[in-house]
Amino acid sequence: MTITLETLVRAASVIPVLTVSDVAKAAPLARALKAGGLSVVEMTMRTPAALDVLSAMKAAEPDMIIGMGTIRTPEQVADSMAAGADFLVSPGLSPQLVPALLASGIPVLPGVATAGEAMSAVEAGFEVLKFFPAEQAGGRPYLKSIAGPLPDIRFCPTGSITREMAPDYLALPNVVCVGGSWIATGAMIDAGDWDTITANAAAAAAMKT
Known part of the structure; x- marks a missing residue:
């Protein structure tokens, strides 16, 4: 399934940021x-099983839009696409990573933490940026402050955003979605607490920009 950036943005509200070490989960x-x-989730490239988990999730729910995050190298770009990633997310940008992301042909949310990094990312050709780590980099007040001078740049803040904080982020005009690990924590996944994860997902799905 090949999607556009706008399709991704329209489908997303709160994106679960997942770290999974067991393919059986x-x-x-x-x-x-x-x-x-x-319908939109982000797997992270933080465990040896991440690529296999992404492929298994796609096989189980083909209509879901599943991306791979924590992308740091061109090799990870290629591996993630081979595993079936619908979009890519990086914690930041580097001169080596930019061309690989742009050449991927799928939506990319590159990580930025400052106004200067955001301007450079847009100049490089990226349209929606991951603001990371959101809370540590200034949070909602920072995003609100740069909406005036940078009104055309859209963000998906991620990083220490809680269930209670998410609606305030989504209310900002320059925020199109947020990332949240609270929906399905590592402990919940390891315990197979699917009922809690479903309830958290329902709460997240009800939050709209």
Whole structure:
């Protein structure tokens, strides 16, 4: 499934940021998130199983839009696309990573933490940026302050955003979605607590920009 950036943005509200080490958890996790009403999720390249988990989630719920995050190298770009990633997310940008991301042909949310980094990312050709780490980099007040001088730049803030904070972020005019690990924490996934994950997903799906 090939999607556009605008399709991704329209489908997303709160994007679960997932770290999964057991491939056996992939299918029930995908089903739990889908049952809660979420159609966009981000796997992170933080475990050896990440690529296999992404592929297994896609197999279990083909209609879900599943991206790979924590992309840091061109090799990870290629590996993620081969695993079936629908979009890519990076914690930041580097001269080596930019061309690989631009050449991927799928939506990319590159990470930025300052106004200067945001301007450079847009000049490079990226349209929606991951503001990371959101809370540590200034949070909602910072994003609100740069909306005036940079009104055309859209963000998906991620990083220490809680369930309670998410609606305030989504209310900002320059925020199109947020990332949140609270929907399906590592402890919930390891315990197979699918009911809680589904309930959290439903709460996240109800939050709209």
